[in-house]
Amino acid sequence: MRIALAMLIYLNALFAMEGKEVYEKKCASCHPGYISMSKLKENFQDYNNTLLKLTAPTLNQLSYRLKKSIGDPKGDNEIHRMEVAAFISEYVLHPDRQKSLCLDEVMQSFQTMPSLEGKISEEELEAVSTYIYDFDEKVLAEKGVHYEGFEKALQKAKQEDKIIMLKVMTKDCYFCRKMEREVMIEKEIVEFLEQDFIPVSIDISTTELPLGLQTELTPSFIFIDKNAKVLLNIPGAWNKMDFLDILREAKTKQR
Ligand code: HEC
Structure with missing residues (x-):
């Protein structure tokens, strides 16, 4: 059983590897890549x-746009x-501007x-499609904000004198996703959070605050301080500059 699982993981890794190679060689x-x-x-x-001076959509644009626009992203x-792989294969062999999904601008x-x-x-197309499909999530996991559980965050806040940033979200909330992809992945935000905050993310459709x-x-x-006191409660989705201001404001409220 364990060997079979190890084999599977190995084969998956091999496939991902190949997809990346195909992308680098042919696309x-x-x-x-990521911008x-x-x-x-x-x-x-x-x-x-x-x-x-880009010559074509970036890998993260492709990954995001295609997954969002083709079929039912929330379905099976x-x-x-x-469906996404079929679109990519068809497009690569028969590019057609009428069918393209990236923004007109x-x-x-x-x-x-x-x-x-x-x-x-055909194998290369399959491998590269898998790579494109997974890219968006992979980048988020690699470059984006990492979240802790609340109990652990509170402990850490006490030990390290940091502020808890509790993000209230649901899985299907469009502006939550948008902010995650566009703001919670920006270097300045990730670094600021890492230095002075402990990020926690709670899905209120499944979990109580x-x-x-x-x-x-x-x-x-x-924003919650080490004594579990709420410093600031800000609803809404923000761009990078505004969110940096919000983080700075939370800092000024900390004692
Ligand atoms: C010679 C340059 C070039 C190469 C090589 C290339 N592409 Fe493209 N591709 C483009 C350009 C330019 C566009 C945007 C205009 C268009 O849709 O024709 C595009 C568009 C696309 C689209 C459609 C995006 C949409 O919004 O619908 C897909 C999918 C795509 N490429 C996949 C690939 C894959 C996969 C590879 C490698 C196997 C690849 N391309 C190789 C130039 C290239």
């Missing part, structure tokens, strides 16, 4: 792509994966993708 010359959403927005909205994951900067028909095998706290609004950010 990366045009599609860059943060704030940079991308600045580039496309303020600079008409003259800042980054295996089916969703197959992004797409208008690009030439039409040349077909890779005859230059990529600690300390008898109540809120229906998601996302909400409740």
Whole structure:
């Protein structure tokens, strides 16, 4: 049993590895890897792509857009994966601007993708599709904010004299997801949080808030000091600059 499991994990890792290789060999010359959403927005909205001079959507844009726009993202994951993979395979062999899913304001900067028909095998397409599908989540896990459980966070807050940042969310809340992808992954935010805060994330559709706290609004950010006293309770989704201000404000309330 254990050997079978080890084999499975090994094979999965092998597959992921291959997907990355295929991407680097056959896609990366045009599609860059990860670029943060704030940079991308600045580039496309303020600079008409003259800042980054991108030649095609980035890997994180592809991963996010395709998963969001194809089929039912909240439905069966295996089916969703197959639908996204089918779209990618079809697009790579027969690129068609009419069918593309990235935002128009992004797409208008690009030439039409040349077909890779005859230059990529079915196995390679399958591997690269898996890699693209998983990329968005992988980047978030690697670069994004890491959350603790509340009890542990309170202990740590006492020991390290830090503030707990309690994020109130639900799995299906669009603005929670958006903020996670666009703000909770920005280097300055992640570093500020790491230094002075202990982030906790609670899904109020499944879990009660600690300390008898109540809120229906998601996302909400409740800042709590080491004595379990609420310093600040801020509902809403914020951009990077505004959220940095909120973190600074929470710091000024700390004694
Ligand atoms: C020579 C440059 C080039 C290469 C190589 C390339 N692409 Fe593209 N691709 C583009 C451009 C430019 C666009 C955007 C314009 C368009 O849709 O034709 C695009 C669009 C796409 C889209 C559609 C995005 C949407 O919004 O619907 C997918 C999917 C895609 N590429 C996947 C791949 C994959 C997978 C590979 C590697 C196996 C690859 N591309 C290799 C240039 C390239």
